Amino acid sequence: MEKNAKQVAGLFLAGLSTATVYLTFSRSAWLGLGIAILVGLLWARSQAALWKPLLVTLMTFALCSVGLPTGWQRGVYAAQGDKSVLNRLVSWSEFPTQLIRYPFGVTGEPADGINQDIRVGSVVNFYLDVGFQHGVLPFVLTLWLVGLLLRYVWRGGQQGSQAGIWGLGVIATAVCLVFMNPCWDLLASALWGGLWGMVSAMEVKPDATTRVHAD
Structure with missing residues (x-):
């Protein structure tokens, strides 16, 4: 939501915190992230500045899921009973x-x-x-x-x-x-x-x- 250096720092923290959520392999953290993103997308319809941090969050989570060695294993485990x-x-x-x-x-x-x-x-x-x-x-x-x-x-x-x-x-x-x-x-x-x-x-x-x- 900020500009210049503050925006860069904020986007970095958004990506870092999202990666941390992934690395914890906590289903509750994943669910919390998902609900927060849905609410954020709802608000982004009237607040264009929200799109950038939300997209950074989604992209970071997707890259962690696909790019990290344990990504597929974690995803498969989470999908199982x-x-x-x-x-x-x-x-x-x-x-x-x-x-x-x-x-x-x-x-x-x-x-x-x-x-x-x-x-x-x-x-x-x-x-x-x-x-x-x-x-x-x-x-x-x-x-x-x-x-x-x-x-x-x-x-x-x-x-x-x-x-x-x-x-x-x-x-x-x-x-x-x-x-x-x-x-x-x-x-x-x-x-x-x-x-x-x-x-x-x-x-x-x-x-x-x-x-x-x-x-």
Whole structure:
């Protein structure tokens, strides 16, 4: 979105970050990248400057998939069935029942009072893990905060602001966390902290054109 040297640096970072997404071989990262690109393409219809970084992102991912030695192997593996996905879906389907049984979370229950068949470790879903481990109120609060953040991003993107462009990364992160457990993943926790830090900085900036709370 910038010009001259800033644009070159930004496009380089776009390509580098896309390559990093590929090299992690994380299906959640791939899905987050895909959703963010789709939203970006939607916004690019009215913001021509978005086409260049989005095309750089797509080309980098395609080159990594075809050009790197492990590219085809990774692609074939990702397209095949994986038991881990099925196991996660089974665990997620049990979430409503467990939330009703333990409305304050399993961390507050005595060890001998928790049934042995409950997966007290993680269901590998940040949002569900918050509810499963800590209860209904933290779960609802988390969903509300994430929804507020995504609403802010969507509004910024529609208005063509820098916050909206930055928000494509927020969308990708929110999707990735569907398959992550930041209870033990410090990176995901740091990402959320950084994203809310950006929102706070935009809120107090005197010349900010877009605010979370218009009043």
